[in-house]
Amino acid sequence: MNADQGSQFTSLVSNDRLRRPGVRMSMDGKGRFLDNILVERLWRSSKTGRAYLRAGEAGSEVKAGAINWIEFYNLRRLHSALGGKTHAVVYWQRNETTNPGQQVQRVA
Numbered sequence: 001m002n003a004d005q006g007s008q009f010t011s012l013v014s015n016d017r018l019r020r021p022g023v024r025m026s027m028d029g030k031g032r033f034l035d036n037i038l039v040e041r042l043w044r045s046s047k048t049g050r051a052y053l054r055a056g057e058a059g060s061e062v063k064a065g066a067i068n069w070i071e072f073y074n075l076r077r078l079h080s081a082l083g084g085k086t087h088a089v090v091y092w093q094r095n096e097t098t099n100p101g102q103q104v105q106r107v108a
Helices: 012-019 033-049 059-075 087-098
Strands: none
Touching: 033 059, 059 087
């Protein structure tokens, strides 16, 4: 597991919980916020696009909604930064270019 140096990741309880089952840990150096910027952007989009709009949902509704939102974000949402394509289309196109001849999943 790779994490930043936030207190939730440096606590003895957190570290012990990860070490017991044999998880290897690493931490980014201070000031390395750009290492996880893509994930931070994904969660920001998730919060503003779904979570904040449905604050009163039950736990099961939140889980189902999060799954649906991630599927939408990856498979159907067109991104201007990707030339109007979805993340999935760009991923599989790049995979075909870097691994020609390898059997890959197709996106409809």
